[in-house]
Amino acid sequence: MYPLEVLQRGIFREGDIEILLENSPVKVPSDIIRLIDKYAHIWEEQGFYDEFRIGSVREIILTRRGSSEDPFVILKLQPTGYFHFLATNANLNLRKDFYEKDRVILQTRAKQLKDPFNPIRDFANPLSVNTIVLCDKGTKTIIVKRSSRTCFRDGLWYPSAAETFSIPHDTSEDGRPSIFSTIKRGVHEEIGIIQEDITDYYISGLFFDWEVYDYKFSAIVDTALSCEDIIGRWKLLAKDSKYEGISVNIVPFEVKTLLNAQGWAPELRASFIMGLVSKYGPARIKRELEKLIL
Structure with a gap:
């Protein structure tokens, strides 16, 4: 596939895409926090750092403005950390940092996603x-x-x-x-x-x-x-x-x-x-x- x-x-x-950024950060679930704590030393050794700079996609809206037929995109984002991304999206399939039992946790969670327009709330979704x-x-x-x-x-x-x-x-x-x-x-x-x-x-x-x-x-x-x-x-x-x-x-x-x-x-x-x-x-x-x- x-x-x-x-x-x-x-x-x-510019003007056709609007980003709405919330002030409050993503509330990371406790089991994902445990994964971050478990593997953070590996990522730090690889030169990554947990800067709180990722805009996590919470909602996508495709619409039109007024009588225009041209699409208009609205993205609703929340701040989250880079290690949240490494502990969710990045290790879902491509990176190999996790033990298999931890990867299964992510893949089971990922099965919740049926429609990309409704992102998984627990993931970083950059x-x-x-x-x-x-x-x-x-x-x-x-x-x-x-x-x-x-x-x-x-x-x-x-x-x-x-x-x-x-x-x-x-x-x-x-x-x-x-x-x-x-x-x-x-x-x-x-x-x-x-x-x-x-x-x-x-x-x-x-x-x-x-x-x-x-x-x-x-x-x-x-x-x-x-x-x-x-x-x-x-x-x-x-x-x-x-x-x-x-x-x-x-x-x-x-x-x-x-x-x-x-x-x-x-x-x-x-x-x-x-x-x-x-x-x-x-x-x-x-x-x-x-x-x-x-």
Whole structure:
């Protein structure tokens, strides 16, 4: 089963997505707290720390505003800690920190989820964004191979930047929580793109990851830069201790690239496809896929 389920697709710009952040943190159940206490030393040795910065998805509302036919997304979030994420979503299927009996506790709890629009209240349910950065006049993109320092899916190819919505860093100019601030922070921290480099940016879809039980936006950032310029910045940025990639590659931003997509993480495949559809339209992408398959 393909692990990512499309919850909504389209072109979303600032003003089309609203994040409502509650002040009170998630109330973590006692059995999950015991798991955190049990495995915290492992995560600390791996270089993780329990910063209270994750926006835990509590509710998703898809609606429309006024007479507009365009979708409008409302996300209700609560603050929670990073170890809450490691003790729930991350160790559900992908990470292998837990003894099997503890993993069974999580997997039993996860069976409660029937509909991604009604998140499991006991889990951390983080919100992230996977960004395709376009270069060489929008014809190509940069993909990044994950290092072993990442939380999961290490060794796989990922989109140009992948960031989790972070409290209190990701806010708009008027101080409201903003996933678009996450996009701009991510491309700056991971591949050195600054605001002045960006010619356009938008969100192309919202996904649910059934392996990690978290919520992921896909996004496009268009630039006036060459791909070689971006790789030069990445080489400088790779010296940063926060960096999570071990190598980069330039690939054409076109349907044919998907035929040779070896070692791609699900996030890259989904974001790549949704990016193509948002940029060129579903009819054109469908025709090109049919030509390649036939």
